[in-house]
Amino acid sequence: MIPRGAIALVKGTWASWMQYRGFFFVLAFGWMVPPLIYLLVWSTAAGEGAPVGFSRGEFVAYYLALIVVNQFTYPQTNWTVGDWIRGGMLNTPLLRPLAYIWQVLADEVAGKVVFMAFVVPVSAVLALVLRPELRLTPRAGLLFLPALALAWGLRFLWGLWLAMLAFWATRADALLAVQDALTFLLAGVVAPVALLPEAVRWLAGVLPFRYMVGFPVEVLTGQLDGAALLQGFAIQSAWLALAYVLCRVVWRSGLRRYTAVGG
Amino acid sequence: MAQPQITVENLSKTYRVPVRSGGLGAALKSLARRTYSDVQAVREISFAIAAGEMVGFIGPNGAGKTTTLKMLSGLLHPTAGEARVAGFRPWQREADFLRQISMVLGNKSQMLWDIPPLDTFRVLSEIYSIPQQTFQRTLDELVALLEMEGLLTKPVRNLSLGERMKCELVAGLLHQPRVLFLDEPTLGLDVSMQARLRQFVAAYNRTHGATVILTSHYMADVVTLCPRVILIHHGRLLYDGALDALAGRLAPYKLVRVTLSSASGTPSPEVNLPEGVDLLEQDNGSLSLRVSRAAAPALTAYLLNTYPVTDLSVENPPIEAVIDRVYTGEAL
Numbered sequence: 001m002i003p004r005g006a007i008a009l010v011k012g013t014w015a016s017w018m019q020y021r022g023f024f025f026v027l028a029f030g031w032m033v034p035p036l037i038y039l040l041v042w043s044t045a046a047g048e049g050a051p052v053g054f055s056r057g058e059f060v061a062y063y064l065a066l067i068v069v070n071q072f073t074y075p076q077t078n079w080t081v082g083d084w085i086r087g088g089m090l091n092t093p094l095l096r097p098l099a100y101i102w103q104v105l106a107d108e109v110a111g112k113v114v115f116m117a118f119v120v121p122v123s124a125v126l127a128l129v130l131r132p133e134l135r136l137t138p139r140a141g142l143l144f145l146p147a148l149a150l151a152w153g154l155r156f157l158w159g160l161w162l163a164m165l166a167f168w169a170t171r172a173d174a175l176l177a178v179q180d181a182l183t184f185l186l187a188g189v190v191a192p193v194a195l196l197p198e199a200v201r202w203l204a205g206v207l208p209f210r211y212m213v214g215f216p217v218e219v220l221t222g223q224l225d226g227a228a229l230l231q232g233f234a235i236q237s238a239w240l241a242l243a244y245v246l247c248r249v250v251w252r253s254g255l256r257r258y259t260a261v262g263g
Numbered sequence: 264m265a266q267p268q269i270t271v272e273n274l275s276k277t278y279r280v281p282v283r284s285g286g287l288g289a290a291l292k293s294l295a296r297r298t299y300s301d302v303q304a305v306r307e308i309s310f311a312i313a314a315g316e317m318v319g320f321i322g323p324n325g326a327g328k329t330t331t332l333k334m335l336s337g338l339l340h341p342t343a344g345e346a347r348v349a350g351f352r353p354w355q356r357e358a359d360f361l362r363q364i365s366m367v368l369g370n371k372s373q374m375l376w377d378i379p380p381l382d383t384f385r386v387l388s389e390i391y392s393i394p395q396q397t398f399q400r401t402l403d404e405l406v407a408l409l410e411m412e413g414l415l416t417k418p419v420r421n422l423s424l425g426e427r428m429k430c431e432l433v434a435g436l437l438h439q440p441r442v443l444f445l446d447e448p449t450l451g452l453d454v455s456m457q458a459r460l461r462q463f464v465a466a467y468n469r470t471h472g473a474t475v476i477l478t479s480h481y482m483a484d485v486v487t488l489c490p491r492v493i494l495i496h497h498g499r500l501l502y503d504g505a506l507d508a509l510a511g512r513l514a515p516y517k518l519v520r521v522t523l524s525s526a527s528g529t530p531s532p533e534v535n536l537p538e539g540v541d542l543l544e545q546d547n548g549s550l551s552l553r554v555s556r557a558a559a560p561a562l563t564a565y566l567l568n569t570y571p572v573t574d575l576s577v578e579n580p581p582i583e584a585v586i587d588r589v590y591t592g593e594a595l
Contacts, residue, residue: 008390095365096361098358256340259354
């Protein structure tokens with residue numbers, strides 16, 4: 001059950017962030033740029049008849065969905081968790097009778113609301129201009145929702161355990177930059193995973209990054225058949241479970257260290 | 264003593280800190296193998312504090328005051344020893360424990376920066392599950408005590424340092440903690456704001472019977488609020504007792520100020536001081552003398568019998584001077 005305090009934190013943080021929504025809109029725009037560039041590159045290539053496997057309209061649909069999914073699953077709080085640990089700001093939540101994870105989740109949810117308020121209308125306008133081709137089946141639409149939720153959970157928890165390494169190494173956020181780079185390459189941003197060279201495609205299939213962004217988009221755009229769907233959900237859930245365990249282990253021993261050396 | 268609210272037994276804290284000398288070579292070497300040294304921040308301190316007591320923690324920078332407070336509020340695990348606060352072991356950080364304590368840090372803020380204080384207070388009331396009516400009543404009371412009606416709806420970042428500190432106190436007290444840790448609450452505030460915060464803390468202690476531990480480098484805070492002080496130096500407890508007695512213990516002398524009458528125009532009489540009396544200052548007919556406590560009565564009698572005294576006072580040295588003797592290593 002979600003504690004009352006966490007809901008209040010969401011409201012407080014949201015009100016606080018709305019004070020500079022302009023800043024967050026610029027951030028969100030920055031995160032939109034790479035997929036937008038690849039949308040234009042691939043849809044132009046396909047429009048000129050290059051044999052790339054997708055039609056122009058299919059690329060547009062794929063990338064517009066990816067822009068929204070990428071934004072929805074992007075765990076911006078991963079960056080702030082490290083700052084809290086390094087700056088000793090962790091003392092404030094540790095003195096309160098509400099687990100710190102609720103504070104992080106509150107920031108995450110509050111951020112999502114602000115970012116989506118920018119990204120959804122912008123993507124809708126782009127859709128009107130670029131005319132995507134999407135044959136949405138009820139099954140794809142229905143399966144997209146759990147795939148998206150699991151993708152967010154995986155990306156959030158995976159980044160969280162990396163961010164919490166700040167308990168030991170002061171600049172652990174370099175690992176988050178590596179995670180962003182791997183997501184760019186292997187999660188379907190630079191190109192849909194199906195179009196990657198075979199060895200890279202195999203790697204994308206077994207590593208967690210595709211399941212943070214590309215997988216829900218593939219589900220939505222109907223690229224996956226029954227067996228591939230099943231396998232995808234299985235791998236996504238397995239990585240999510242591992243990320244959860246890693247978070248718990250890192251948080252416990254990190255907190256022991258924090259409370260041993262002070263912040 | 265009533266049932267103790269806080270008990271501390273042989274509490275110790277040793278930090279392990281990486282050390283390396285300056286320069287690139289040392290930096291590279293420390294990558295391969297780090298060397299550590301142990302810093303004993305707190306060494307086997309013991310004390311007990313009754314419910315409703317106000318105690319001042321004093322000691323120079325780095326004495327171990329904040330480390331002790333952090334252990335008592337559950338932010339730090341001790342290296343050794345035991346402590347109980349409101350019936351709990353603090354570092355287990357149980358929710359029921361955290362609901363009964365509060366720690367206000369003069370140099371850290373828990374306010375949400377961009378929205379008015381009232382919004383942060385509402386969030387806190389939810390985190391601490393304070394019923395709406397109790398929240399409103401407590402808030403009204405605190406706001407009246409601190410005279411801050413006009414501040415509640417301005418964004419925190421637009422408030423002055425003193426106004427923000429008022430907000431921190433309200434934020435720390437909304438859930439009516441039974442134990443309050445105040446770490447340098449008057450840091451950077453002007454004299455009248457300091458005085459107002461002191462009155463406020465005293466009033467809160469009176470009305471709620473809260474136990475208060477206060478650290479401050481402003482002795483006026485300690486003198487006004489804390490009948491009892493605990494002096495920590497180099498992590499050791501040096502003194503635990505009444506503030507008045509501290510002066511006697513640490514600075515075993517008195518200050519005697521005497522003013523001699525002199526007919527206008529004539530030079531003030533030459534004063535011969537007995538053995539063991541130091542002349543600190545002489546200004547026309549006024550003298551400041553320092554004498555051991557034991558010899559003070561004899562000196563005053565001698566002065567009154569020998570010279571035309573118009574005014575005479577015997578005082579304890581100012582507490583700042585006493586503390587300074589400890590900090591600089593002259594006393595103890």
